[in-house]
Amino acid sequence: MKHFFTFYIFSSVLLDQFFGATCLDDATAPGDIIIGGLFPIHESVKEVNGTWICDRFSTARLVQSLIMVHAVEEVNKRQVLGNLTLGYRIVDSCSDVTTSLKKALSFMRKNNTRSVAEQPSPPVLAVVGGYHSEISIAVTRLLNLENIPQISYGATTGFLSDKIRFPSFMRTVPEDDHQVRAILNILKSHQWTWVGIVTTDGDYGRYAVQRLEQHAKGTNICFAFTSVLPDVLRDSQLQDSISATVKSITENTNVKVIVSFAKPNHMMYLFNRLLKEPKGKGKVWVASDNWSQSPSILRGRTLSEVGTIFGTTLKSGNPTKFEQYLKNLDVDPEHHRNNVFLYQFLKNQTQQGKRAKPGTANDTAIETLINMIYPYAVFSVELAVEAIGQAVANLCIERDCKTRERLQPSELRDALRKQTFTMDGNNYTFDKNGDLNSGYDIILWNQKSPTTVDVHNIVATFSIKKNHTLTFISQEKQQEVTSVTGDVISICSNKCAPGTRKQSAQGQPVCCYECKSCPENHFSNTSDSTVCDLCDTRTHYSPMGSKTCMLKEILFLKWTDKYHKTLLAFTALGALLTLVVGIIFVARWNTPVVRASVGPICIILLFSLLSTFASVILFGGKPNNKQCKARQVLFGLSFTLCVSCIMVKSFKIILAFEFDPSIKRVLNKLYKPYIIIAVCLSGQVIICALWLALKSPETKWAKLENTKRLLRCEETSNEAFGAMLCYIGVLCLICFGVAFKGRKLPHSYNESKFITFAMLIYFICWIIFVPVYVNVTGQYLPAVEMVVILISAYGILFCQFFTKCYVILFKKEANTEHAFRQDVRNHSLGSISEINSSSVTSIGIQNPAFDVELPMSNSMSLVPLTDQNPPMGSDQSSLSLSPVSNPQLTRLQNDDSFNKKHLKRYSSLPAVICKS
Template sequence: MHLNNCLCPVELIHVLKWWLAMGWITLISFTLLARTMSENQTCKMIGQTGFMEFSKGGDLIIGGVFSMTSTRKLNDYGYGAFPNTYCIKEFKFARTMIFTVEEINRNTELLPGVSLGYRVFNGCGSENLVRAAIEAVTGEDSKGCSDPIQALIGHSSSGVTQDINLILSPLSVPHVSHLSTCSCLSNKRLYPTFFRTVPSDHFQILGLVQLMKHFDWLWVGIIHSEGLYSKEGTATFNMEAKKEGICVEYTLPYAKARPFMVNTIVNTLRECSSKVVLLFMSLSFTKSFLSDIEEYKITGKQWIGGEAWITQESLASVGTRSILQGAMGLALPLANIPGLGEYLLSLKPTDEPQSTIIKAFWENFFECSFSPSNTTAVCTGTEDLSTVSSGYTAITQFRAENNVYKAVYLLAYSLHALLQCKNGSNPTTGKPCIVLNVTLQVLEHIKYVNFTTQDGAKVSFDENGESIAQYDLVNWQMKEDGSIEIVNVGQYDTSYPDGEKFKIKDNTKIVWGGDSDKVVRSVCTEPCPPGTRKAINKLKLVCCFECFQCPEGTISNQTNSPDCLICPPEFWPNEKKDKCLLKKTEYLSYEEIMGILLAAFGCIGVFLSLLTSIIFFTHNETPIVKANNSELSFLLLFSLKLCFLCSLTFIGRPTQWSCMLRHTAFGITFVLCISCVLGKTLVVLMAFRATLPASNVMKWFGPAQQRVSVLCFTLIQVIICILWLTINPPFPKKNMSYYKEKIILECALGSVVGFWAVLGYIGLLAFLCFILAFLARKLPDSFNEAKLITFSMLIFCAVWITFIPAYVSSPGKFTVAVEIFAILASSFALLGCIFFPKCYIIIFRPEQNSKKHLMGKIQPRNL
């Protein structure tokens, strides 16, 4: 609750209060000393006394200090009297304390055989309340001396509680507060005898922080009243909010009757971007604040409040309804206290005939007077309180009253434990038992109290005298008929483990600020989505950051990720850059058009070679077939079939075996092919030499020598391939360097020397064949095969010379395609240039397929 306003530093306040407390303690000490000097001596405390309003005797007495009047009527000394105003809430607390004492006295198990009495004191202002507390402790009043109390309950204000406790602590008098929430009272060094049944503001602030974190309200404003209570609460909130990544856009003070502050607050609310506003004030300040701003029509804000005002329906007026609609905050838990409602409504002035306060309340409730008057009705004292609508008669919800109820039970349980005796010692403390007429040491036993109220609430204390912090999360909901309903939508309970303390009820309708049906959004910067990274600007608050796209090859898969992660080598980010997807693999397959076309051309080449072989075989006895060495022709056709087929090994997913097969098959088949062409070229040259007189060259290059030459040329390539496969064979490789977003599956060469040795040997044979054929191109015959071989080898060499730069520069599957194209092009060149003209003569010009025609134009000459 609200502390007294003070402009001094906190340390100076404690010093001044300590000196004040020392003065009061000295006064109390002298009073007690006077009582012990003579029992017959009349004791009288200096200054004003007579603060006690209600009392009842008993074996044990507890006291209570409440501000039932906000201005106490003093002697006017000729200047006139000060008017009385009454606090219904404090009066309700006092009646709740009396009800609880009477309930305990009816309990046969708690304090059996011992009656519990009470003394209820009324004070106004800090000084009178302190005097009332001293009167309770010393037992002195205007009527004389009586037995002192064993413990004190009160006060609602944290500031007054501080003042009272500074006096009670040196006297070891237990002091239990039901509504003093300031976290400063948790200091056991300053307040060793203080306990409370209401949670400290520290827990309330932790709950408010968790509330904002739960709804992702990271950008908030704070408006607080001036005074130690609000300033300490605001400072604590800032500290705890920072731990959870919540930023405070502005913190504005408010004071009553200061228009310039109101103007500043209104302008800030309109200009600032935060939608959530924490209103950290006491009830009286909140009433004043709402009254000041209602004319400005501030809407669209989500107001958050503390237990000081969030359940006070009296705040709602015609002008503030639109402001408070959807307001949310933490309230003291709603409790069920059986019989309390009936007890409060059963009050009659005749119950306390000497109480002027009850009569004053009665006159206020029913707008009547116990003194005959012409202007007001006469109070009979029999009026029915259930017909009155006020804070006192509101018995459907008990929140703060439950803390008074628990405070009385707390003292009763501690007194009960104190009176226990077993084998000469107290079972709670293990110390010797006490006798009834000895001053009761209640303080030590309060620390061990642990009980459960009738509605199931557990009451116990930690080392700082703090009880379990429990709050209800409430929401203001305006109905169509204009009435107000404060709905319980959640709970904050510190007895639960972390992560479960704050809970929202399922299937509960929540109205949001501005009468919205959606959760209010309040952030300085929207969270950075996956695919971006969060960059903090050192010149701004941590909530006001910037978002940058992740660089190429990196991702972020979380909101507000501080860094972007590099994908593994075989993965690549998707378009949103929030996932690493397995890279697409690229290789020349049979499923794509280019692979299908190349495979089709290879098959066509095999078919044409096979068709040519059939044509040659069926016309094997014709002169044109015999004249061109049919044995080498069939071997060449066979090697061409293998050349066309080896192109198919380059299509498909590379494997260990396919990589070794494709290069070696290509190298060997092409050498076999070129060896046959070279043999045919040599045969042409030798045949021309054989036509010259006295020439026997053909016996040195007959069929046997031709076979051996082809075998030797091919065997050399086989040996090169064996060495290549043995030393460092080709192998499948994932090329991830050429393309960033995909993987090229290719066959690595293994030994580069081996690859170029195979290719170089083919080139050497082809170049030799081309030279020999070129020399024999003008030999005089009707069908000179040397010309055809020259032309075929010219194409062959041109294709493979062009292949080298194309092979080196082509990426991925196009490298394989270039190699296949070179194989097919050179194979088709050999097939087309050497065999197609002969097939044309065999099929379409059979008259030219005769020995006479072939030999008719031969004119031997020297080379």
């Protein structure tokens, strides 16, 4: 491969001997060590009468060659090399590869046509230049044949970092990969995502575009078009390519920003055509270092037509010393015969000055040169010369490099690769790729006057060593940039507002997208969001197209709810009535009604009802774990106590009127009311304790609607909840059975029908409650159980106590011992009548005398109700009947055993004493 490139280079050079460009000669200065210089003093070549000559003299490039001259003189002045001096030989590349190769041959000893003895000075040991990457690639291949090191001050293509292909190449500028990152930082800082690219078809342009596209993949920056212009200006396709580029720029109306890696001449031709189109004006151009400091491309046009131009330039140096050098420059052309380029420039300036205004030629020439100083070139060129000078000094410190032990190019190359050199107090060194990563300056072109554009206005710096960061040099510069670019929007699609997300359009780049509304329960709170974030659906929700999540409304049976207020009112009323009943009973404690109702048990019953009403309160309000545990337990225990008391009362009354003495005696021994209540209550205590210990109720969130969530008490164990209710149900069934058995007891003692009615109310409510509770959801679910509990409690309160309170308060004549004795007597007589009637009927005797009113004066006299038989005299009778001769009836009435059996039934009545 190496031989192929060598053949190609020499073929090009030989052809150029016949058809190449004829250019000005060179600039030379004698010295012990000669440095070559390759500068594009002319910017192009053109054909004249079949001969290619250099064209378009560049004052700026002349100034850059003078920077090298000044740097060499400074090294000699400071005697960096001791007794050695540096010399130079500067040639013009004419911005053309073929011309550059021809001129580079003069730097090589083996290919020089003259013998070493005929050479006017020592051979070139190192070369500074060229500026363009394409020229540097070709020249370094040629120079590498003799291992001559080349230090470029402007070639930035990444290809030259390959030390296998370009071992002799070094540079005092970063490679284009870093420049591409700097350009991307400019685009990202302004949020320009829809961008066009213009470049020339060369190694530099292709590499830059490739790296730009590569780095842009992760930044959401897309390129609407990439226009590639032919690298050679005389290419027949150049004008067609420029026309196609103009069409791409004007038709892509959303593209307001264009990145250009083209050469200055190409940009000049492009602007000349583009600015004729109204849609081609007012763009933002991001210029690479190729043309970022070439104001001549405007050809008299102002920035108001072109638009805004940002530029990336290589690291700037301090031009103060060089400016002073130019001010002291002898402007007499004849004193610069050794520098043909400067000679020609001063000569032209002198002629123009004579034609314009005599005596101003000198000032005009110096001013023109100073105005063309590029700070980046001052830094890069001076640094290259300093590196060579200090490397030579280190090599020649202990050897005679002037005469016998001359330096070889390969020695200098290796020394440069390892050399740490100093300039302006800073240390520099080439990295393993031969690059010097000094960073970039970001400039913003300013229109100083109708004919002057400032291309040295540095607004920011780009640091490579500090993680590729872009930093404005001052707040004022940042405001200056913002004032120019603040309204510039270069995007493919309009920004997606919060509440929407970007969705790539079919067949379009990622930067071209549609804005889709976020679905329900999703949100986006930033512009151009790529995704919609999911809300925490447990606590928040959002409608379609929302930019935030909203807190769900928490539902529970609130204290302010009208239904809850109503239930609480009934609860308070029930509790109040319970207390009133208790007060009435205590106040009338010794009356027959209270004593017949088993007073102490009634007080316990009233306390349990009060607790039941209190448990209702726990079913409302915002639930918490403690409340959830307490409400069911309190209700279960209080209502169990209530039913247990009713059951004990029922047993008491049944035992009092049991006819069979043997059964009565056994039951009386087993009847322990408080123990029975405690045993019944302990069963419920065990159920509730196991419930709380193993799987206690707790709060739980439930979703009702998309915008609401329910906070409720979860019973957790339906089995335990059912066991608690079933246990109460079993006790109620026992009460119901006992009450039904005693339905024919004396009126004053007969609570059975009221107990039966109360139990029926309980059964009906709770049977309805179960399916309703299972199927109903929502904030009013606790109200269902509250209603059932209230109905059950009110049923017991009304059935057990209201009739008695009515008698105590409004039927005082019925709340006497006499009234109770009369009730018992009537009940007894009714029972005896039924038995007698049955007996008489069985023997075929009809006795209509039973329809006669009983004479109370001769009625039976009841002693205190004990198990003793009542004394009966010969003149007393249990019943006074009409005088009908009926021996069978008389025998039945005088049967002591019969009367005794009936009277014993009343012996266990609770504390009621009946006297005749």
